[in-house]
Amino acid sequence: MYHVLIADDHAVVRSGLAYLINQQPNFEVIDEAADGTSTYLRVEQGDVDILVMDLSMPPGESGLITTQRIHEHFPDVRILILSMHEEQEYINKALHNGAMSYIMKSSSDDELLKALKTVANGEEYVDTNIVITKSDVQQINSNGVDTNLTGYNGLSKREREVFPLVALGYSNKEIAAKLFISTKTVEAHKANIMRKLALNNRADLIRYAIHHHLIDF
Template structure:
């Protein structure tokens, strides 16, 4: 039995996906989440084999970043992106960042089910409606390190969790409650983030996050 986590910011989509997945033998939806931060924290708790996740779940961390963080820390979790984004740039980045499958929301249920079965067999699956060129494959297999993101990539795991919450305006107390840490620890992480990214104010941090597409509003 494969334990599945469904992540989408729309409750009706989560409900529909959960119903569809639970109808399939050997697959069971064990939890649902509505944003990137909560999704990462749930995966961190363990017991997830397959993650079906949207790329845009505002307000919060970009799904591309969540995909990368989960893949880096929990490589055994098989990630299936289900998104309305049909732009090749999103598809390439998602796969480069660790997604094993990319399905468009405009596709039929059959595409999602084919992807699930492929992931269960440890195989990648790209929506049949997506055409991959040699250039796309090269982009996916490239180092893909954005020079401008070297500072962000240098943040610790916990600092990357704190970062989008700061950008979205959560107070230290609210961040501490969400991440189950003390407010002093939050303050320390904030100071480290600002120092590593050479930022002076929260406004600078918000501009940085928006410019590099690290969060969705």
Template sequence: MYKVLIADDHAIVRSGLSFLVNQQANFEVVDEEANGTDTYLRVEQGGIDILIMDLSMPPGESGLITTKRIHEHYPDVRILILSMHEEQEYINKAIHNGAMSYVLKSSSDEELLKALKSLSNGENYIDQNIKITKNDIQQINSDGVDVDLEGYNGLSKREKEIFPLIALGYSNKEIASQMFISTKTVEAHKASIIKKLELDSRTDLVRYAIHHHLIEF
């Protein structure tokens, strides 16, 4: 039985997906999340085989970044992106960041089911309505896609979890409560993030996050 996590910022979408997936043999939805930060934290807890995730789940971390972090730290979790974004840039970046499958929300349920079956067999699946060119493959395989994020990529796993919460204006107390750490630890991480990114203030951090599409409002 494949344990499935569904991540989407719309409750009605999560409910519909859960109903569809639970009707399939060998698949069971074990949890749902509404944003990138909570999705990563749930994967961190374990017991997830397949993640069906939207790319846009404001406010919070960009789904592209969540995909990258999960793939880097939990490569056994098979990621299926289900998104309204049909732009090739999003598709290429999602696959480059570790997604095994990309399905459009405008497609039929059958496309999602084909993707799930492929993932259960350890195979990649791209929506039949998406055309991948040789140039797209070069972008997907390029090591230079994330060159502008060198500073961000140098942050620790915990710092990357805290980063979007700081950028979105959460207080140290709120972050500490959500991450189950002390406010002093939050302050230390915040100082470390600003130093590593060579920024001067939280305002600069917000500008950095927006410029590099690391968060969504």
């Protein structure tokens, strides 16, 4: 039995996906999440085999970043992106960051189920409506590091969780409650983030987050 986690900011979408997936033999939806931070924390708890996730779940961390973080720390979790974004840049980046599959929300249920079963078998699957060129393949397989994100990539796992919450204006107390840590720990993480990214204040952090597409509003 494959345990599936559904992540989407719309409850009706999560319910529809859960109903569809639970009808399939050997698949069971064990939980749902509505934003990137909650998705990561749920994966961190364990027992998730497949993650079906939207890329845009505002307000919060960009799904591209969530994909990257989960793939880095939980490579056994198979990530299937289900998104309205048809831009090739999003598709290439999602696959580069570790997603095994990319499906359009405009596609049929059959397309999603085919992707789900293919991913369960450990194979990659891209929506048949998406055309991948040689140039796209090079971008997806590129090992190059975005030099503009060198500072961000140097943040610790917990600092990357704190980062979008600070940018979105959550208080230290709210961040502590969301991540199950103390307010003093939040303050320490914030100080480290500002130092590593060479930022002076929250306004600078917000500009950095928006410029690098690290959060969705």
